[in-house]
Amino acid sequence: MRIHDVVLNEEREAIKNFLKTFDLTYEEDIDDTIMVTENGRIIATASTSHNIIKCIAIASDYQGQNMTSLLMTEIIKRLANKGINHYFVYTLDEQVPLFKSLGLRPIVQTMTLALLEGGGSIQSALNQLKEDHAIDNTKKAAVVINANPLTLGHLHLIETAQKNHQHLLVFVVSEDRSVFPFKARINIVKKACKKYPNATVLPSLDYLVSYATFPKYFLQKEAMIREEHAMVDVLTFKNYYMKTFNIVKRYVGEEPISAMTNMYNETMKKYLNQNLIIIPRKYLDGMIISASTVRKHLKNDQQSEAYKYLPQATIDFLESKEGHDAIRALKKRDTRH
Amino acid sequence: MKSIVVGSLESSDCLITISPHHTLEIVIESPVYQSFGKQIESVIQNILNAFSLTHVKVYCQDKGALDYTIEARLITAIERFKEAENES
Structure with a gap:
């Protein structure tokens, strides 16, 4: 298993296609993306746009194996390197317990989605x-x-x-x-x-x-x-x-x-x-x-x-x-x- | 100066962020905060005292780490923090 930054255009295209299989789109304002690969296959990804963590996806056969912890650890370290210590995650309501267990705090929840923050409290x-x-x-x-x-x-x-x-x-x-x-x-x-x-x-x-x-x-x-x-x-x-x-x-x-x-x-x-x-x-x-x-x-x-x-x-x-x-x-x- | 992040969000570990601050501040997020929040805080406080650090913010995202894991992570963070301080 390897974690690395997405730098090449072809890698970015591969991430876009990977996200598409989850009905997710790769947003245009993304600054940085990381991906986890195994034997050349993409198994997980996450991105940031300034202080917002987004476009998180994990291959179905790798779900339930703590991949989110791995992704979040990597993302938080990269953000700190850029001087960003306060970050946000928008996610579906059902994912709130997962992010809470990773030390993020919920700010608000609608019927569909939730906003959480890390590194600070509103x-x-x-x-x-x-x-x-x-x-x-x-x-x-x-x-x-x-x-x-x-x-x-x-x-x-x-x-x-x-x-x-x-x-x-x-x-x-x-x-x-x-x-x-x-x-x-x-x-x-x-x-x-x-x-x-x-x-x-x-x-x-x-x-x-x-x-x-x-x-x-x-x-x-x-x-x-x-x-x-x-x-x-x-x-x-x-x-x-x-x-x-x-x-x-x-x-x-x-x-x-x-x-x-x-x-x-x-x-x-x-x-x-x-x-x-x-x-x-x-x-x-x-x-x-x-x-x-x-x-x-x-x-x-x-x-x-x-x-x-x-x-x-x-x-x-x-x-x-x-x-x-x-x-x-x-x-x-x-x-x- | 940038913050230093050490550790991970894996189970039984913790992710520690240390940054310059105008006072001493310790913030802990933990699934076992109810039972162990105070204890985690005193572990962190003791290490900070040993290093005579008074102007930092320590943010600990705990995933059920044992005391010595927290100590080890924090000491590494402090050492890197001091290194970065000397460089800048």
Whole structure:
């Protein structure tokens, strides 16, 4: 039996075919893959995409022989080598006991899948965050934004929420996969929120992930993937963020154009009920304000068009050297984010 | 500095991750935590004391390892950790 890294294209093709026999797809955002072979035959594989462990499969005649322990040990060592000590596994519900026995902790479970973590615990991470920002136990409202980049629409949401509550928490998605780096995104939000003394800007940490990062390889239908992603995200928010910070209302913008985000809002409504407040989106000259429209304009060199939708803090950033770099990166990308 | 990982997740073994930290922190995940959590912690604490380590996080994913297995894994981890510290 040999364990080795998948480096050659033909090896990767072999892994793809191996996964196919389990109805699993090899995801495009994978950085590293390992495989276990015996007499030249692939018997097991696992992959990572940044801090997410995915595409784990074991040949049926090798199941029940602790192959998962072997794969996980190897993967954890490789992650540590890259400086990653906090990692996640999304898996089917029935596999939870197996991963629990390997020292991973379940975060949330839906009817279909579960999210587990290793090397950290969501509760202690949130307690730490609360302590670092000296947040008290009074009732609060919250918004979660990616702010890629921050628009007047986001600010409208923040302004409405802070007007109705004594204290507002603004979570900025920490995941660094957007065109605008996390540091830039949160700094812009902090600057723009200075005028609201009752708003605290916080990183969302690694727990609220975008749809792009959410593993899809073991779920077959697009609609189901969407719903599962929304459920995991909403349950994590409800069970941990709302409890830890005493959040009583979450504000979101309505989604009149994107059916996908609208479905996300529907799922949120189902789980948060009266704790969710959907506010109408802000329009400018009959056009809805959205970060994706802004990115489209920036991409097409229509700076002044984009600026119409942006607060001063975002414009200042775009005018800086870092801002120029971000726009250049944006022009090279062809994905939605 | 990177973390050092030693051991495995095989039955009767443990996987130990040691990383630099602002205080001393020991985190244990074990299927026998109820019965042996305290004991595992004291085994780890004793070794850390012997090496005078006060600013590390030790994360132990235990799979029912005996005390001397944990000791051996931890000592190896500490030695590699110190080596890496000297290199950087």
